[in-house]
Amino acid sequence: MRTAINVSSIAVLGYFVAMQLHMLALAILSARAIYKQRMFERFGRVQDMLGSDLSPPVSIVVPAYNESAGIVESIRSIAMVTYPKFEIIVVNDGSKDDTLEKMIEHFKMLALPMPFRPSIKTADVRQVYHAKLPVSITLVDKANGGRADAVNAGINVARYPYVMLTDADVLIDGDALVNSMRYVAEDRTRTVGVGGNVRPLNGCTIRHGHIVDAKLPGGWWERIQILEYIRSFVGARPGWSAINSLIFLSGAFGVYLKQAVVDVGGLTSGHMGEDLDLSMRIHRHYRRLKKPYRMVYAPSAVAWTEVPSTRKVLRRQRIRWHRGLLRAMWDFRSSLFNPRHGTVGMLGWPAMFLFEFLAPIIEFLGYLVVPVSLLFGGINPYPALLLLVIAFLAGAFTSLLALFLDERFGYFNKPLEALTLLSLVFLENMGLRQQTVWWRIRAIFGGITTKQWGDMQRKGVANLGGKTAHPVKPVQRRT
Amino acid sequence: MTVVLAASTVIAALALVSIKMAHRIILNSRGVRTAHYLAAVAEMIGRRYIPTEIPKGWRTDTAFHDILIDYRRLVEGEDGRFIDRMIEEFGIVDALIPRIRWIFPQTSRLRAVSTLVELADRSAAPFLRSLLDDRNDYVRTHAAHGLARIHDLTAVPLILDLSTRVRPWEAARLTDSLVAFGVDAVPLITEWASDEMDSPRPSVEAVTQSARVLGFIGDNAAEPVLLRLLSSPNLEWRIAAASALGRVGTDEARTALLNALADNAWEVRARAVRAMAALADETVGPAVVALLGDTEWWVRQNAAETLGEIPGGVALLLDALDSPDKFAADSALNQLAEMRKLPPGRLPVLSRERPHEAPIVLPELVETRPFS
Numbered sequence: 001m002r003t004a005i006n007v008s009s010i011a012v013l014g015y016f017v018a019m020q021l022h023m024l025a026l027a028i029l030s031a032r033a034i035y036k037q038r039m040f041e042r043f044g045r046v047q048d049m050l051g052s053d054l055s056p057p058v059s060i061v062v063p064a065y066n067e068s069a070g071i072v073e074s075i076r077s078i079a080m081v082t083y084p085k086f087e088i089i090v091v092n093d094g095s096k097d098d099t100l101e102k103m104i105e106h107f108k109m110l111a112l113p114m115p116f117r118p119s120i121k122t123a124d125v126r127q128v129y130h131a132k133l134p135v136s137i138t139l140v141d142k143a144n145g146g147r148a149d150a151v152n153a154g155i156n157v158a159r160y161p162y163v164m165l166t167d168a169d170v171l172i173d174g175d176a177l178v179n180s181m182r183y184v185a186e187d188r189t190r191t192v193g194v195g196g197n198v199r200p201l202n203g204c205t206i207r208h209g210h211i212v213d214a215k216l217p218g219g220w221w222e223r224i225q226i227l228e229y230i231r232s233f234v235g236a237r238p239g240w241s242a243i244n245s246l247i248f249l250s251g252a253f254g255v256y257l258k259q260a261v262v263d264v265g266g267l268t269s270g271h272m273g274e275d276l277d278l279s280m281r282i283h284r285h286y287r288r289l290k291k292p293y294r295m296v297y298a299p300s301a302v303a304w305t306e307v308p309s310t311r312k313v314l315r316r317q318r319i320r321w322h323r324g325l326l327r328a329m330w331d332f333r334s335s336l337f338n339p340r341h342g343t344v345g346m347l348g349w350p351a352m353f354l355f356e357f358l359a360p361i362i363e364f365l366g367y368l369v370v371p372v373s374l375l376f377g378g379i380n381p382y383p384a385l386l387l388l389v390i391a392f393l394a395g396a397f398t399s400l401l402a403l404f405l406d407e408r409f410g411y412f413n414k415p416l417e418a419l420t421l422l423s424l425v426f427l428e429n430m431g432l433r434q435q436t437v438w439w440r441i442r443a444i445f446g447g448i449t450t451k452q453w454g455d456m457q458r459k460g461v462a463n464l465g466g467k468t469a470h471p472v473k474p475v476q477r478r479t
Numbered sequence: 480m481t482v483v484l485a486a487s488t489v490i491a492a493l494a495l496v497s498i499k500m501a502h503r504i505i506l507n508s509r510g511v512r513t514a515h516y517l518a519a520v521a522e523m524i525g526r527r528y529i530p531t532e533i534p535k536g537w538r539t540d541t542a543f544h545d546i547l548i549d550y551r552r553l554v555e556g557e558d559g560r561f562i563d564r565m566i567e568e569f570g571i572v573d574a575l576i577p578r579i580r581w582i583f584p585q586t587s588r589l590r591a592v593s594t595l596v597e598l599a600d601r602s603a604a605p606f607l608r609s610l611l612d613d614r615n616d617y618v619r620t621h622a623a624h625g626l627a628r629i630h631d632l633t634a635v636p637l638i639l640d641l642s643t644r645v646r647p648w649e650a651a652r653l654t655d656s657l658v659a660f661g662v663d664a665v666p667l668i669t670e671w672a673s674d675e676m677d678s679p680r681p682s683v684e685a686v687t688q689s690a691r692v693l694g695f696i697g698d699n700a701a702e703p704v705l706l707r708l709l710s711s712p713n714l715e716w717r718i719a720a721a722s723a724l725g726r727v728g729t730d731e732a733r734t735a736l737l738n739a740l741a742d743n744a745w746e747v748r749a750r751a752v753r754a755m756a757a758l759a760d761e762t763v764g765p766a767v768v769a770l771l772g773d774t775e776w777w778v779r780q781n782a783a784e785t786l787g788e789i790p791g792g793v794a795l796l797l798d799a800l801d802s803p804d805k806f807a808a809d810s811a812l813n814q815l816a817e818m819r820k821l822p823p824g825r826l827p828v829l830s831r832e833r834p835h836e837a838p839i840v841l842p843e844l845v846e847t848r849p850f851s
Contacts, residue, residue: 043589043617045624045652052651112816132817159780186648393484400491407498413506418499422492 009373012366013387019355020394023231027401029239034299034405037238041300046182050084056184057085058177058255059158063150064090064168068097072106074168077209079135083177087136090168091154094123094144103139107131120152120266128157147251148267148274155261164255171201171209171304172253180255180301190294192260192282195246196253196301197233199411200226202309211304214411216420221314224432225307227399227424234299234409235402241297245348248279249295253303260285260293273324280332280349287341302409315439322360322443329357360440367434392429399425509542516546520565524550524558529568538574541590547571548597566598576606585615592618596625604631611637616645620652627659635660635667639689643675643682654688662698669693669704676707687719694723702727706735717747725754733758737766745775753781761790768795771807779806783814793820 040046049055060078064071071090078088092100103109109129116128123145131137142153147167155163162184164177180194203217216223233250240246249256254275261267264281267274279295286293308314329352336353338345373379403421406412412421516537523529537543551562566572575598578591592610599607608631610622619641626634638657642650657664672689675681690708693701705727708720721739724732736758739751752770755763767789770782786792786799797820799811815821 039586039589039617042586043593043621044648045620045655048652048655052655110816110819112813130817132819136817185651186646390484393488397484397488397491400488400495403495404491404498407495407502410502413499413503415500415503418496422496425492 003378005369005373005376005378008365008369009379009384012362012370013384013391015362016366016391017387017394019359020391020398022351022355023236023398024394024401026236026239027398027405029242030235030237031401031405033238033242033297034234034408037299038408040182041179044182046178049178049182049185050082052084052185055084055178055181056162056188057087057160058083058162058164058181059154059160059258060086060088060164060166060177061151061154061158062088062090062166062168063093063147063154064095064099065093065144065147065150066095066097066099067168068095068099068102071099071168072102073209074171075103075107075137077171078166079133079137080174080209081172081177082174083181085160086164086177087138087159089138089140089154089157091140091142091150093142093146093150100139100141104129107133107137107139109137109139116157118156119262120156122149122153122156125153146269148269148271152266152269155258155266158258161258162255163258163261164253165251166253166303167251167305169306170198170252171206171211173302173304174210176253176301176303177255180253180298183296183298184255187294190292191296192257192286192293193246193249193279193295194255194301195237195241195249195295195297196255196303197237197297197299198229198250198252198303198305199233200229200307201304202226202307204304215414216412216417217309219309221311222307222309223420223424224428225314227403227421227428229307230406231399231402234405235398237297238299238405240348241295243343243347244294244296245343245351246279246295246297247283247344247348247352248273248276249297250303251275252305253301256282271324271327272320273328276324276328277331280328280335283341283344284332284335287344299408311435318436318439319443322440325352325357326444329353360437360444363433363437364441367437395429396425399428512540512542513546516540516543520546520550520562523565524554524561527561529565533569538569538571539578541594544571544594544598548594551597563600567600572599572603576603579610579618589615589617589621592621596621596628599625599629601629601631604629604634607631608634608637611641616649619645620649620656623653623656624659627656630660630663632660632663632667635664636671639668639671639675639685642688643685647684650684650688654685654692657689657692658695662696662700665693665696665698665700669701672704673707676711683713683715687715690716690719690723694719694726697726699727699729702729702732706731709735709739714744714746717742717744718750721747721750721754723754724751725757733760733763737763740766740770745773745778748773749775749777749781752778752785756785756788759789761792764789764791764795767792768799768807771799771802771810772804773806779810780813783810786811787814787818793818796820797822 060081062075062078067074075088075090090103092103109131111127112130123143126141126143129139129141131139138157140153140157142150145153151165162181164180166172176196180196183194184191199214200217200222201211202219202222203215204211205213205215216226237246251274256278260282261278264278264285266278268277271277282293282295308317332349335341335345335349337350341349370379370384374381374384400422403425412418547562547566551559551566554562572595575591575595579588579595581588595603595607604626607622607625607629610618611626611634613619613622623634623638623641626638635657638653642653645653657668668689672686672693675686675689686708690705693705701723705720705724708716709724711717711720717739721736721742724736736751736754739747742748742751748770752767755767764786767782767785770778771786773779773782783796786796793815796811796815799807800815802808802811812821
């Protein structure tokens with residue numbers, strides 16, 4: 001028994017070191033990718049795309065459920081995106097509030113018997129409306145079926161060969177679309193997906209649907225998430241993208257080849273990790289067909305989304321995310337260590353399994369067995385402590401590296417903000433991490449004990465800086 | 480190892496704070512300098528005065544360069560020529576060239592290239608031409624745009640030759656630069672494209688891009704080579720030529736485009752029918768109406784859009800509403816609705832309470848092949 005505990009303790013400590021080293025390696029890969037991307041952005045004449053035949057038109061699909069307060073502001077913000085040719089498709093997913101009426105009234109939309117091909121099966125479409133403005137806006141009114149179903153309905157109506165999937169509570173930087181579509185223009189035959197850089201909106205100053213000042217929010221839960229987002233979107237994803245192992249594109253900003261999404265049957269309704277599921281199905285589809293393809297990450301395509309501001313909402317979100325991951329792990333178990341799935345099967349998906357799926361279990365185990373082992377003298381305290389310190393420092397170093405890379409975006413330059421972020425690098429390991437582990441452990445066993453995980457309370461884009469309000473909406477995004 | 484890692488972490492933390500502070504200071508300092516330069520250059524232009532000597536740092540300061548670039552873009556005529564004289568007398572170009580000859584640091588070099596491209600005069604043409612052979616793709620692309628800006632026509636064949644040897648993205652950016660040469664470049668581009676087509680292994684991408692440029696420039700002298708491309712077996716060339724011919728607009732181009740409406744490839748039909756809009760010729764109406772019932776969605780859509788733009792097209796769309804071909808009727812309906820030109824009786828009045836008066840999803844459309 002004692003031997004088993006001791007072996008477990010050493011394995012757990014070794015696992016921590018491996019996890020931090022993997023993140024460090026990713027951060028180094030990301031640094032290279034971001035440097036190349038930055039050079040391209042400054043000197044690659046990306047803006048020339050705006051007048052070029054190389055720019056394929058894009059349909060922007062925005063599912064909306066009870067988004068009455070923020071929908072007009074959000075669509076106006078999207079309509080101001082700089083790109084040669086695009087259309088906006090808003091899908092009202094059976095909202096119980098006046099989302100539909102607000103859209104019709106504000107954009108002076110007309111009901112049209114618009115014919116379209118339902119390539120993906122969805123809940124009943126009640127009506128299609130259209131507004132003739134400088135940007136084509138189509139509004140699809142359908143019966144409630146969830147976010148995935150709404151996105152699928154939008155894809156059915158989309159006219160253009162590329163679809164950008166986003167949400168009604170996301171603000172998109174003006175050049176985000178051109179910065180993501182340049183990857184498509186570079187290699188149109190292989191590029192099937194481009195993910196954007198999602199950043200927390202909390203604390204930012206918004207004017208006319210645009211971020212005018214990015215500031216750190218007041219709450220510690222929100223601040224910690226900013227560090228997490230930076231580590232994920234700046235410190236890891238560019239690295240995964242560089243080795244063509246990007247496992248998923250965020251639901252807040254993802255551009256896909258429409259045909260690829262249709263070929264895999266669209267988004268899966270009711271899946272808690274629908275973005276991960278979609279990306280993995282696209283990977284599997286192309287691997288099976290043995291067609292060359294790539295899914296890439298565009299760090300300079302920035303989208304802003306609201307993150308949970310309270311512990312309670314954050315808990316719900318993390319539990320949902322981990323349950324989505326569990327289902328995806330089961331669904332795509334055949335991809336794990338599968339050489340036929342290339343770098344995704346041998347690197348990306350195994351890393352997801354080892355350092356996302358197993359992490360809470362091993363970490364939880366570690367909190368139990370290492371103290372016991374130390375208590376009974378099974379392991380030498382000095383090397384154990386040393387390993388712990390190494391794991392802690394490697395983690396802090398990785399976070400610092402991600403913050404360095406984030407300097408390229410020029411946010412949070414005030415002295416106090418810099419110091420706050422710096423303190424978070426060290427503080428996040430003293431409580432939040434353990435809290436997250438516990439939530440994820442709950443998610444694993446939640447399938448048995450919990451059926452309903454509740455919704456996320458959002459302030460809404462229109463209300464940020466004002467009173468907390470209204471829309472209640474299920475959120476199934478992951479960092 | 481722990482000590483090394485701990486030291487690295489502490490150093491990284493201190494470096495992060497220092498960098499953030501430095502960024503802040505640099506940005507503030509640049510803002511102050513920019514305001515200073517802005518006022519100084521405005522005064523020089525206003526008083527038509529060029530100082531015999533400027534402070535040493537100005538010639539190499541990127542903030543000063545940016546101000547000159549901004550003024551150069553905004554101001555034309557006599558003021559523009561005065562700024563050109565200022566740039567020459569300050570010796571900005573002479574200061575940039577040695578910087579470009581140094582390979583490192585790369586960012587600073589690339590910045591110097593992009594500045595040179597904006598500020599260079601014709602005397603810098605040989606140096607810019609030499610940059611077309613640079614190892615760095617950004618330098619090559621910027622050099623092409625610089626040569627276009629100073630209208631160095633001898634560079635046109637060099638840029639086109641270069642576009643055959645590089646990646647599609649760079650080829651597109653290089654050929655984009657040719658548009659700025661205008662009609663003067665058309666004979667050179669057409670001659671190059673003809674030679675390339677006759678070569679044993681022509682570059683499909685470069686010839687396609689040259690056709691695109693000819694279309695942008697829109698000079699009749701491009702017609703022979705575009706007609707040749709439209710009749711070639713290469714699909715990419717036919718697509719590019721069909722788009723470009725719409726802007727050339729002679730009788731022969733019109734006839735060729737009408738023939739292209741029957742091309743086997745839907746991509747060519749779609750481009751050709753859209754090019755008809757640029758001809759603005761009402762006699763092409765019946766041929767375009769025929770494509771409202773095409774098997775491909777893009778062709779139908781483009782035909783409807785073209786009818787919406789050519790003289791007499793709206794009447795033809797209204798007629799098509801009663802077409803026995805359901806595809807044609809739907810395309811016409813969509814286009815008229817989008818143009819807000821549907822007769823009152825044809826627009827169904829629907830509301831949330833009374834949702835369906837007409838089926839939205841047409842079973843016939845479900846059967847069609849999704850576009851690629």
